[in-house]
Each structure stands twice: as C-alpha cells, then as structure tokens.
Amino acid sequence: MVQLPIDPLKSLFIEKLAHHHLVVEAETGSGKSTRLPLWAAESGKVLVIEPRRIACSSLAEFLAAERNEPVGKSIGYAIRFEAHFDDNTEIIFATPGVALRWLSEGQLTEFKTIIIDEFHERRWDTDLLLALLKDQPSEPHNKQRLVITSATIDSQRLTQYLDAEHLKAEGRNFTVTVEHLAADNRHSPDIRSIENKVSSAIQNFLNNPQDQAKKQGDILVFLPGRKEIALCQSKLKPFSLEFGIDVIPLHASVSDTDRQRALTASQHQRIILATNVAETSLTIPGITLIIDTGLERRTHQRNGRAVLGLHAISRASSEQRKGRAGRIAAGHCIRLYGSAAPLELITPPELHREELTEPMLAAACCGFRLADLAFVDALPEKALLQAHDRLLAMKAINDQGDATEHGKRLYPLPIDALFAHLITAMPDKAATEAMVDLAAALSVSNKPWQKTNSEEVLEQLTQWEKHHCDAMLLVKLLRESTPEFLTVDDERLQEARQISAQIREALSLPQLDVATSVKRDAWLAAVIKAAPELAFVRREKRRQALGNGHSEVTLGRDSRLSDNAEAAVIFDQFSLPGKGVKQTLNLATCTAPIPLSLLIEHDLGEVQVCDSQLVDGQCVTRTQRIYAGRVIDEQTQNSKDTVTTALIVEMIESGQLFEGLADQRRHQIEQWNLFLKLGLLDETSCTRTQPTELTTWLTEQIEALGVESLDDMQLFSNDDFIFDGIPEWEQDEFDERFPRKIYIADLHLTVEYAAAGKLVTVVYQSGSRKQDPQRWELPRWQGWRIKYRKASRVIDIR
Known part of the structure; x- marks a missing residue:
C-alpha cells in the first residue's frame, strides 16, 4: 500500500x-x-x-x-x-x-x-x-x-x-507552487471573459518551457457552474486537435460515462472542467496543474429569501483547490486573481445562508427542536421564526415545535418540504399522483426540457399541451414518451422518473406507466386550498410581473404562461440577487394558469367597501375584492333594510349621515389622545381612560344603540353621539393651549403634536403668504420644539 x-x-x-x-x-x-x-x-x-x-x-x-x-x-x-x-x-x-x-x-x-x-x-x-x-x-x-x-x-x-x-x-507527498495571473495583487476573482482567461492560462502553461512532468500531467479547472463549463468546453476544443487533450466536464449532473472518464486515469492528457464537486474527497488521478478562477455559486440570504449568487471563494476553499494537485508529482496552481484579493477566511455556514424549514423539520422528526440544539455557530433568530411559522402553517409541527404525524409523513419524501406538504394535502389519488410527478420533475438539479424560440416547435408544443401550463407539461413529460420536437435532457428526465417512482412506492401509488389521469382545474384548486400563497395575479401595467400580496415574481424566459392569463399558480421560483441596492429578482420558472374566479372561490384577498350612497331610501354599496394590490372582483348591492355596522360608520365618516358629526368627534378624539399622552388624566373626573380612534368609537356607539337598518338611524341625531373624553370644563382651555388649526395673515395651518419628544409641527395648508410664520404669531407652546413644514421643506421656528 x-x-x-x-x-x-x-x-x-x-x-x-x-x-x-x-x-x-x-x-x-x-x-x-x-x-x-x-x-x-x-x-x-x-x-x-x-x-x-x-x-x-x-x-x-x-x-x-x-x-x-x-x-x-x-x-x-x-x-x-x-x-x-x-x-x-x-x-x-x-x-x-x-x-x-x-x-x-x-x-x-x-x-x-x-x-x-x-x-x-x-x-x-x-x-x-x-x-x-x-x-x-x-x-x-x-x-x-x-x-x-x-x-x-x-x-x-x-x-x-x-x-x-x-x-x-503534517506535510504532503509533493509540493504545489502557486502563481497569480492578475495584473494587480488586490484584483478579486472576475467572471468576465472567463473562458478566454482559462484558455490563455492553459495555452501559456503548455507552450512555456518548464518541467515536462508538470506539462504532461492532467489539468483541473475550477469553474462556478455548468454554464461556464460549457463555455470553456467550446473554447478549449482546439486543444483536443492541437495537443490531443481530452476535455471532460465534471459536476453533480454529469453522466456516469463522463464521471468515470474524469475519475479514472487515462493514457491521454486531460483537461477536467469542474465545479466545487472536485474540491473535496474525490481523488482525480494525474492532476499536476490547477487553474483556479476563484469563483463559485452558492446561496445567501437577501431581502428574506435564499438566492443563488456568484461569489468569490474563501481562502479555505482556495487551499482545498490547490491541494488537488501534488498527489503524484510536484504540482502547480494558477490563480486567476490577485495574491492579496479580499477573500473571506472560511465559507459562511449554509444554516446562515438558507431558509431553515427543512433543517427544522428534520430535527423535529429526530426528536429535537432546532432552536434548542447547540451548533458550532448560533442560528439566526429571524430565520428560526420564519421556519417555525411556515411549518406550523403546513401542520408539520405543533405549537411546541414537535413533529406531527403529518410532518413525519412529509420528512422521508426526498423533496422540498412544501412539495411534500402539497402531496399529502391532495384530496384524491389523481391529484396526489400529479403532485408527486411535478415535485419529482422540479427536484432535479436542472430542468428536464429546454424551451426554443422556433415558432413551429412552439406551435407543436401548444398542440401537445394546450393550456400553456408548465406544470402539466412536466407531468406529461414524466408519463408519456418524449415528443420528437422537444429538446430533452434524458439524464435529468430519468432522474425525475426515479424520484417519482420512489415517492409513488412509499405512498403505495400506481407506477408511472399506469398513472391516473388528472383533471387540471380540480388539481390546481386543491393546490390553492393547501397553499394559497402559491396563487399570483398579474400586475395590470407590468405584465411580466405577478404578485401574491407578500412577494413579486417576474416570468422567467422558459415559462410558457400565456399573455392572456391573468392569474397563475407559481410552483417554482429561482431567486437572483439584485445589483447594488436593488431588490432580489424572483423568476417564476414553473407556472400554471388559472382563472381569477378560482381566487374568488377560495376567498383570497380582501373585500373593501368602495362607497355607499342613499338612493331612494336604499343603501347602494359598491365593494371590490383586492388581491395583491389588484381588483379581481367588483359587486354592487342594494339594501332596503339590514346594513352592516361598518357601512353605517363609513357613511357617517363620509358625511352622508349626521353631517358634521365625524369632523367634530374626530377633533375631540385627537385631543383626548394627546391629553392622555401628556399625562393629564384624572381618573376621578374621567370615565374613559384609554386612547381610541374615530372608526372604533363610532362602531362601539352604533352597536350599543342596536342599529339594524337605515330606518333606525332616523331615530337619532348628532346629540346622541357624545364623546366622553376630556371633561367638558377643561375642553375649551385645552383646545386653546393645543389648537389643531391656526389662521394667521394669509396662512391656513394645521398642527401635529408628538408628545413623546415635545415636538410641534405646523403644516402649511393654504394661503398666498410667501413668508414663513414667525414664532410670535403662534401659540406659546412653552417647552416644545416647533417646526414648520411646507411640501417637502421642513425648518425650525425659533
């Protein structure tokens, strides 16, 4: 040995x-x-x-x-x-x-x-x-x-x-010398023209006179992802012809053939283009030269989401990469970045970069609460709370954080926790099988099919899957023979079918070749019921964007969602970090069009009263259902008798009932709230002790009066709505000390009070006077700071 x-x-x-x-x-x-x-x-x-x-x-x-x-x-x-x-x-x-x-x-x-x-x-x-x-x-x-x-x-x-x-x-078998090719020793790793930089480094190394053993050994190039590997493969094709060198890709999704070619010694010199998969554990025989781009793709948190971004590697990773050479002979490592590039010391832990939903469910199913475990690095509190809330919504854990029976069924499924929840929440076998197949297709590392710009192929695709539904297309791909016109990654498709078969077996479902036909509309309705946050509506002006009230997505290039679709279930998103201070860009990569009526049927959004009017003794009310900032339904109702308390309150506030009452009571309530903040409450002379606001107070009054119809309102007047705030004998004096409106020469002003900081802000409302108000023109407000605001301009008044 x-x-x-x-x-x-x-x-x-x-x-x-x-x-x-x-x-x-x-x-x-x-x-x-x-x-x-x-x-x-x-x-x-x-x-x-x-x-x-x-x-x-x-x-x-x-x-x-x-x-x-x-x-x-x-x-x-x-x-x-x-x-x-x-x-x-x-x-x-x-x-x-x-x-x-x-x-x-x-x-x-x-x-x-x-x-x-x-x-x-x-x-x-x-x-x-x-x-x-x-x-x-x-x-x-x-x-x-x-x-x-x-x-x-x-x-x-x-x-x-x-x-x-x-x-x-201590020590290693052979030394590895290091060379940096950056023009400046502080230059960070850079993705631009990466294939040209790699090609140039290899060309110079092979052409320069130096140790023949190093030149004849294999070359390992570290690249951030499959896209860059493909670019370099294309750029390095001439090396195969000129030097007889094999160029071999190595990443998590390569074929078994390419994996064996990369991991098995060969009589031909090789250039192996690899991601981080080659950074650790794997023994790649014959490597004497490392080309390190200093780049990797990894997740990190941005604006509350885990996004996949391009990053410079850590110093620990750079040492790992260097160490892949020097096993059979003295090695050489060429780094395409400066020797003093500002790299992190170690790669941040994934638990600090990703959502904690899956770790929390895994810990719960092992009998532990994630928050109670001692980790090498303490977990972020915000991510723990988000994961707890999400698993609670799925009913995968209980309030104490223990795994439920439902959670224990979800955990063994080899897919994301959300998809596992959707599978178990489906109401019948057909919908369950469809969800299994879709989850399997979305769980592989890369999409099993590629969209084309060919109009002829797109037309054929529409005939094969008529709904413009990415989800149904993936389900059909797993279940049926592949259409000749479609570009398919056979290895990824086979992997998806394997995942589906594994889940089907675990759930005692029929295998793919005898899959149960699903009714698309009923299936998507069940999905919305189980996970309403997956329902999105189009923005009316920015048609490529959709929202669900919590987040916004932009249609990805590969999505087939029709321009006519006003709503969709978004099954999969891909998040990219925005540049600079821009928000995270969330791309919708798997969509399923749905009608707006489906959102209404599931009572999504909020119903708001637009306006109410008295017309010939009837209350005519117009309501809108709003979802993610968009009106998805509008209704007009006539009512002779019974009306809601909320409608009556709104009519009072708008002046349709009891003219002037709302303005009078609003003033009294604002003053009462200020009275409390200033600590002037005397419980022996005041029946009320808590702050309030107009809508709440009016609601309480209407309910106390037992009003059930508009006819009932004819029995009352403004005098029946008395606000029991500041004692009557103190009201006038308090209003004089702390007025809400001020009229001085050619100026109409309103006043805002911030009692905690003893700050008065006088706000311009109207008037032709150009000069700012002077201190002597305003109330005394002794001990208070005073500011004047006109539009966006704010000044101190001294």
Whole structure:
C-alpha cells in the first residue's frame, strides 16, 4: 500500500478514538478520506458521511478495489436511489440526507464510529447531523465516537465544541507552487471573459518551457457552474486537435460515462472542467496543474429569501483547490486573481445562508427542536421564526415545535418540504399522483426540457399541451414518451422518473406507466386550498410581473404562461440577487394558469367597501375584492333594510349621515389622545381612560344603540353621539393651549403634536403668504420644539 502523509497518525488515532471524539486536520491529498475509515473499522462498524453523492460512490469503489472485492461486501455506500451494502458491511459511505433519515429511524446506533468528512463545507445537513449526534445519549460502556475531518477547519473552535481531541497530519507527498495571473495583487476573482482567461492560462502553461512532468500531467479547472463549463468546453476544443487533450466536464449532473472518464486515469492528457464537486474527497488521478478562477455559486440570504449568487471563494476553499494537485508529482496552481484579493477566511455556514424549514423539520422528526440544539455557530433568530411559522402553517409541527404525524409523513419524501406538504394535502389519488410527478420533475438539479424560440416547435408544443401550463407539461413529460420536437435532457428526465417512482412506492401509488389521469382545474384548486400563497395575479401595467400580496415574481424566459392569463399558480421560483441596492429578482420558472374566479372561490384577498350612497331610501354599496394590490372582483348591492355596522360608520365618516358629526368627534378624539399622552388624566373626573380612534368609537356607539337598518338611524341625531373624553370644563382651555388649526395673515395651518419628544409641527395648508410664520404669531407652546413644514421643506421656528 502506498505511504500517505496521514499514515504516521494511525496508532495515535486508534488510541485516542477509544476514549474521545476526534477532530482530524490534514491537508488535501493526505489520505484522510481513505485511511481513517479503515483504521476506525478495527474497533467496529463505521459510517462515513460525505457531502456529495459522487464522493460516496467513488470512495467506496476505490477502497473496495484496494481490497480486491466488490462494492457492498465489506465496504459499501448509500445515496439516493442506490444502496450497496448489507448487514455485514463494515464501512458505509453515505450522504448527509441518508444519514439524517437513518437517525430519525434510530438506525445509527449500530455504528461504533461516525466520521463526518469535509466538514469545512458547512452544509446545513452536516451541521445538523453533528449537533444531533453530539446531543445523542449513549451508554458509557458503548460510547459512539465522532470523527470530524477536513483540510481547512477552524480546528480549535470545533475541538472545544465537541470536547474532543485534536490530531493534525503534517506535510504532503509533493509540493504545489502557486502563481497569480492578475495584473494587480488586490484584483478579486472576475467572471468576465472567463473562458478566454482559462484558455490563455492553459495555452501559456503548455507552450512555456518548464518541467515536462508538470506539462504532461492532467489539468483541473475550477469553474462556478455548468454554464461556464460549457463555455470553456467550446473554447478549449482546439486543444483536443492541437495537443490531443481530452476535455471532460465534471459536476453533480454529469453522466456516469463522463464521471468515470474524469475519475479514472487515462493514457491521454486531460483537461477536467469542474465545479466545487472536485474540491473535496474525490481523488482525480494525474492532476499536476490547477487553474483556479476563484469563483463559485452558492446561496445567501437577501431581502428574506435564499438566492443563488456568484461569489468569490474563501481562502479555505482556495487551499482545498490547490491541494488537488501534488498527489503524484510536484504540482502547480494558477490563480486567476490577485495574491492579496479580499477573500473571506472560511465559507459562511449554509444554516446562515438558507431558509431553515427543512433543517427544522428534520430535527423535529429526530426528536429535537432546532432552536434548542447547540451548533458550532448560533442560528439566526429571524430565520428560526420564519421556519417555525411556515411549518406550523403546513401542520408539520405543533405549537411546541414537535413533529406531527403529518410532518413525519412529509420528512422521508426526498423533496422540498412544501412539495411534500402539497402531496399529502391532495384530496384524491389523481391529484396526489400529479403532485408527486411535478415535485419529482422540479427536484432535479436542472430542468428536464429546454424551451426554443422556433415558432413551429412552439406551435407543436401548444398542440401537445394546450393550456400553456408548465406544470402539466412536466407531468406529461414524466408519463408519456418524449415528443420528437422537444429538446430533452434524458439524464435529468430519468432522474425525475426515479424520484417519482420512489415517492409513488412509499405512498403505495400506481407506477408511472399506469398513472391516473388528472383533471387540471380540480388539481390546481386543491393546490390553492393547501397553499394559497402559491396563487399570483398579474400586475395590470407590468405584465411580466405577478404578485401574491407578500412577494413579486417576474416570468422567467422558459415559462410558457400565456399573455392572456391573468392569474397563475407559481410552483417554482429561482431567486437572483439584485445589483447594488436593488431588490432580489424572483423568476417564476414553473407556472400554471388559472382563472381569477378560482381566487374568488377560495376567498383570497380582501373585500373593501368602495362607497355607499342613499338612493331612494336604499343603501347602494359598491365593494371590490383586492388581491395583491389588484381588483379581481367588483359587486354592487342594494339594501332596503339590514346594513352592516361598518357601512353605517363609513357613511357617517363620509358625511352622508349626521353631517358634521365625524369632523367634530374626530377633533375631540385627537385631543383626548394627546391629553392622555401628556399625562393629564384624572381618573376621578374621567370615565374613559384609554386612547381610541374615530372608526372604533363610532362602531362601539352604533352597536350599543342596536342599529339594524337605515330606518333606525332616523331615530337619532348628532346629540346622541357624545364623546366622553376630556371633561367638558377643561375642553375649551385645552383646545386653546393645543389648537389643531391656526389662521394667521394669509396662512391656513394645521398642527401635529408628538408628545413623546415635545415636538410641534405646523403644516402649511393654504394661503398666498410667501413668508414663513414667525414664532410670535403662534401659540406659546412653552417647552416644545416647533417646526414648520411646507411640501417637502421642513425648518425650525425659533
């Protein structure tokens, strides 16, 4: 077996593991991901948690090959859709999602050691797993050990958090030299013309005379996403012809063929274009050159939403990337940014960057409340409250934060908590199956189909799916054979079908080939009933925008929503950070058109009285239903007899009933509220002790009088509505000290009082006088500051 830098730690690791949790710090390429599981297995069964599926399968395959045995015998793995292990398997590599599900089912107790690898990535599921495992009770004689590993963790803080022992492996097999290509040493990573920068760096490296071993090794390029990988693939095609180099993509969604080409040694020189998936755990043989763009795409919170944005990597990540070279020979790392670029020290934890709905449900299903767990970094209070409210609305947790039976049914489903809720909330089998298939299609990393600008194809698409409904199109794609005119990603479509099959099996539903036909309108009505916040209406002027009263979305380029659709269910959104101080841009990527009548049927929005008038003894009332700032319905009603208290109050306030009463009582109420704020209340002479406002007071009076019709109002006059505020003998004096209206030469002014700060604001209403009011013209207001406001201009009056 090849000697690795971590090997000298073996005896100390085994000795310490018998009595302590361990934090193991070792450079990338030191062998920690392959050696530690084997050492830990000497004392019992081992679970190794790897952040990525591709790392789980690749590490298990590598170690099984080292033992010259098939995967699943003594070394296996478990990822979504795949499980290669049995009861006798000694070491199992698993993703955090699988491990969390096993924990909720009590299946982690069989493991003597649990290793969380590459903890520095700070994924929410690994942070949660660590917090849950740290809090798990265990027998003293059968203590379960935790091992946390990474090349770039804050080891001292984590050691204290776990009350663990710290081990560190020194050195690596080969050195890696670093070169920065930025013109200025403070230049940050930059996405502009990234394919040209990568091509130029590789070209210069291959053409310059230097160590032939480095030139002949493979090249690993770190890029932020699939789009940039595609751009670079196209730009680097000439290298295949000129130098005979294979250009291979590597990201979470690549085919098994490309994955094997990237992870298996080749006789041809290779350029591997990879996302962060290649940053940790994976052993890519033959790499001697790293091209690091210094960029990644990750989520962060903006305006209350988790958005996916382009970010410069942290210094910890830059070291991880550098460490992918220097395993078989001396390596070289070219960074396309300055040596003093202002990078963060470590990548912020995902629990601080994303919504906490899924972590909270996962914790609850494991028997813990997320807010009660001790994390390496404390969780943000606002995100905890938002997650709690959302899960309460879904009935997934109770008021105490414990998982309900409904929540326990949602959690095992391999999809977003909202989709899991919608699936279980459907009223019949047909709607449930449709929701399962849509959720599966929206759970894959990339859209299974691509929209085209071809008018002919769009016409064919409309004939195939006539409702211009993105949701129904995805359901049909999963259930039916793919139309020839549609551009489809077969791998993503197959993955979506696998997810659907898994959920269908878990819920005892028919499989896709015998799926139940669904009535679209009834299905969407059930969705609105279960999650009314998914119903959006178009803005009347900005037709590309839709709102639901809480947020606004803009139609994404791939949405097929018709221009004639005035409302839609928005099943999926993609959030992008706005530039500068602009708001987050939320793109609607999966829509389903619905009629406005469906919103009315589900009583969405608020009904407001526009106006009420007396016409020939009848009260004629016009009401509007308003949803997300738009009128979606309007009604006119005539009433001879019974009218609501609210309508009578409105008619009084508008002067249609008891002319002048509203103005008189409004003044008295404003003065009473000021009287209270100034601390002048004498409970021996006042029957009222609390502030109020006109509408509330009038409502109380009408209800106390027992008014049921407009005819009843003929029995009363203004004198029947007496406000019992400031004692009558004090009212005139108080009005003189604190007037609400002031008339001086050619000026009509109103007065506002801020009692807490003893501030008077005199406000211009009308008048031809250009000169500002003078202090001697105004009431005394001794001890108060005085300001004068005219339009947007505010000045002090001294």
